[in-house]
Amino acid sequence: xxxxxxxxxxxxxxxxxxxxxxxxxxxxxxxxxxxxxxxxxxxxxxxxxxxxxxxxxxxxxxxxxxxxxxxxxxxxxxxxxxxxxx
Numbered sequence: 568x569x570x571x572x573x574x575x576x577x578x579x580x581x582x583x584x585x586x587x588x589x590x591x592x593x594x595x596x597x598x599x600x601x602x603x604x605x606x607x608x609x610x611x612x613x614x615x616x617x618x619x620x621x622x623x624x625x626x627x628x629x630x631x632x633x634x635x636x637x638x639x640x641x642x643x644x645x646x647x648x649x650x651x652x653x
Contacts, residue, residue, distance in 0.1 A: 568607075572600040603629070 576599055580591040591599075606628045610621040 569600050569604050572603050573597060576600055602632075 573596060576591075576596045577593075580589075580596065582589055603625060606625055607621060610616045610624045614620075614624075616624065
């Protein structure tokens with residue numbers, strides 16, 4: 568199961584061309600795959616959720632990561648600044 572998740576994440580975050588740098592390193596993909604797998608096991612075994620509820624909870628846990636490799640360094644340069652009020 569973990570291998571399938573790793574393959575999916577590698578496909579999702581692979582560079583668009585061979586000249587681009589990798590968006591996510593293999594070690595990070597491996598950690599993300601374990602995160603997804605353990606959350607899936609928790610939802611099915613501990614919470615006794617069916618497949619649909621498990622998919623919803625996995626989506627919620629994924630969104631909690633606030634992980635977007637597309638942002639790159641743009642999101643980190645103003646991380647300490649406060650948002651402007653209008």
